[in-house]
Amino acid sequence: MHSNRKNSAHFFINAATVAAELSVVLTEAKNISLEAMNAKALVARAGDNVRTFKPITDFMVELANDTIWLVKEINREALVLSRTSLAELHSSDAHNRFKRAQQKASLAPYGDTIDTIAAEASNTHHQQAMQLRRHMRKLFELLDEIESRMLAANVVTATSRLEAATAADSYQASLEGIVIKLEKAANRIKHIASKCRRSLER
Amino acid sequence: MMKVVKLHESRSHEWLVFGRDEERPSKIIDTNQYMIKTTNHAIMLDPGGIELFSAMLAAVVHHVPINQITHLFASHQDPDIISSLGLWDKTLPHAELYAPWLWEGFLRHFGCNSIRYNPLPDEGKSIRLDEVELQFIPAHYMHSSGNFSVYDPQAKILMSGDIGAALLPDNAPLFVEDFDAHVDKMRLFHQRWMPSNRAKKDWVRRVRQLEIEYLAPQHGAIFKGRDVQRFLDWLDELEVGTGVSAR
Numbered sequence: 040m041h042s043n044r045k046n047s048a049h050f051f052i053n054a055a056t057v058a059a060e061l062s063v064v065l066t067e068a069k070n071i072s073l074e075a076m077n078a079k080a081l082v083a084r085a086g087d088n089v090r091t092f093k094p095i096t097d098f099m100v101e102l103a104n105d106t107i108w109l110v111k112e113i114n115r116e117a118l119v120l121s122r123t124s125l126a127e128l129h130s131s132d133a134h135n136r137f138k139r140a141q142q143k144a145s146l147a148p149y150g151d152t153i154d155t156i157a158a159e160a161s162n163t164h165h166q167q168a169m170q171l172r173r174h175m176r177k178l179f180e181l182l183d184e185i186e187s188r189m190l191a192a193n194v195v196t197a198t199s200r201l202e203a204a205t206a207a208d209s210y211q212a213s214l215e216g217i218v219i220k221l222e223k224a225a226n227r228i229k230h231i232a233s234k235c236r237r238s239l240e241r
Numbered sequence: 242m243m244k245v246v247k248l249h250e251s252r253s254h255e256w257l258v259f260g261r262d263e264e265r266p267s268k269i270i271d272t273n274q275y276m277i278k279t280t281n282h283a284i285m286l287d288p289g290g291i292e293l294f295s296a297m298l299a300a301v302v303h304h305v306p307i308n309q310i311t312h313l314f315a316s317h318q319d320p321d322i323i324s325s326l327g328l329w330d331k332t333l334p335h336a337e338l339y340a341p342w343l344w345e346g347f348l349r350h351f352g353c354n355s356i357r358y359n360p361l362p363d364e365g366k367s368i369r370l371d372e373v374e375l376q377f378i379p380a381h382y383m384h385s386s387g388n389f390s391v392y393d394p395q396a397k398i399l400m401s402g403d404i405g406a407a408l409l410p411d412n413a414p415l416f417v418e419d420f421d422a423h424v425d426k427m428r429l430f431h432q433r434w435m436p437s438n439r440a441k442k443d444w445v446r447r448v449r450q451l452e453i454e455y456l457a458p459q460h461g462a463i464f465k466g467r468d469v470q471r472f473l474d475w476l477d478e479l480e481v482g483t484g485v486s487a488r
C-alpha cells in the first residue's frame with residue numbers, strides 16, 4: 040500500500056517524461072522510413088544485381104510504419120497514464136481525508152451522515168487505482184512490442200550485411216550504408232524504450 | 242479537536258464558530274470558520290483550507306447532518322478561505338456557493354463541478370435561509386479586490402473575513418479581552434495586507450451604519466460590544482498599504 044502511494048506520487052511525472060522521450064524515437068522511426076525509401080530506390084535502380092535485397096527493404100518500410108504507429112500509441116498511452124495517476128493521487132487524497140473525518144467524528148451525533156460520501160470516495164479511489172494498473176499494463180505491453188520489433192530489426196541488419204557483401208561492388212557501399220543507419224536507429228530506439236521502462240518501474 | 246463556540250442562539254437560528262484546531266499543521270495560518278444553522282438549512286462561511294477539511298467536516302457533523310448544509314460562502318479567493326472547495330464539492334454536490342463574481346474563474350480551479358456558483362455582484366446582495374436574512378456587504382480591496390462581509394441583522398453579527406484579523410499564538414482566547422493589547426496583534430496584518438485607504442474608509446462608512454454586537458474575523462479573535470466601535474475607530478485612522486514605501 041505504501042509503496043503504491045509513493046509510486047503514484049512520482050508516476051504522473053515519470054509518465055509525462057516518457058511521453059517527452061518518445062519524441063526522439065519518433066524521429067528515429069522517421070529516419071528508418073527515409074532509409075527504407077532510399078533502399079527501395081536503390082533496389083529499383085540496381086534491378087537483378089541486388090534482387091535479394093528487395094524483401095529487406097519491404098521489411099524496413101513495414102518496420103518504420105509499425106514503429107511510428109507504436110510510438111504514437113505509446114505517447115498517447117503515456118499521457119493517459121500521467122493523467123490517470125494524477126487522478127488516482129487526488130482520489131487517494133480525498134479518500135484519506137474523508138476517512139480521517141469519519142474517525143474524528145465517530146462520536147458525533149450526525150457522524151454517520153459522512154458514511155455515504157466516505158464510501159463513495161473509497162470506491163472512486165479503488166476504481167482509479169484499478170484504472171491506473173490497467174493503463175500501466177497497457178503501456179508496458181506497448182513497450183514490449185516496440186522492443187521486440189527492434190530485436191527483429193537486429194536480425195534483419197545481420198542478414199542484410201551478408202546480402203550487401205554478396206552484392207555487386209558498385210552497390211556494396213550504398214547498401215552497407217543503409218544497413219548501418221538502420222542498425223543505429225534500431226539501437227537508439229531500443230535504448231530509449233528500455234530507459235522508459237526503467238523510469239516507469241521506478 | 243477543533244473548538245466550537247456558539248455565538249448566537251435564537252428560535253430561528255444559531256451561529257457557530259469553529260477554530261483553534263490543535264492538530265493544525267504548524268506552518269499554516271490559524272483560521273475561524275463560521276456556520277449559521279437555520280431550521281432546515283445551514284451555510285458555512287469561509288469553510289477553510291484543504292488541510293483543515295477533515296477536522297472541519299468532523300466538527301460540523303456534531304451540529305448538523307451533512308445534507309442540511311445547503312449553502313457555502315467564500316468572502317474571497319484565498320486558499321485559507323476556500324481551498325477545501327474541491328472536497329466540499331464531493332461532500333455537498335447539491336449545495337450552492339455564494340462568492341464574488343470576480344473570482345469565479347479562479348475559484349473553479351479548486352474544483353467546483355457539482356456545487357452551483359452564485360456570483361455575488363459588486364454592490365452586494367441579500368439572501369434568506371428559512372426566516373433568516375443574510376446580507377453580503379461589499380468589502381472590496383479589504384484585502385481582496387473582490388470581497389464581501391456577511392451581516393445578520395437579527396443576530397447583529399458581522400462576519401468580516403480578513404478585516405479585523407489578528408495573528409495570535411495558538412490557543413489564544415476566541416474573544417478580544419484587552420483591546421489595547423490586541424491592537425499590536427493586528428496592526429501589521431492590516432497595514433500590509435490591506436492595500437487601499439479609500440477602500441478602507443468606504444468599508445468603515447458602510448459598516449458604521451449597521452448595528453453590530455459581534456464583529457467576527459476569519460483570523461484571530463472576535464470583537465464584542467464596545468470593542469466593535471473601538472475597532473472601527475482604530476481602522477478608520479490606520480494608514481494601510483504600507484508594502485509600498487513612501488519615497
Ligand SMILES: [Fe+2]
Pocket residue numbers: 317319384385403
Ligand atoms: Fe485573505
Ligand SMILES: [Fe+2]
Pocket residue numbers: 319321322402403459460
Ligand atoms: Fe484569511
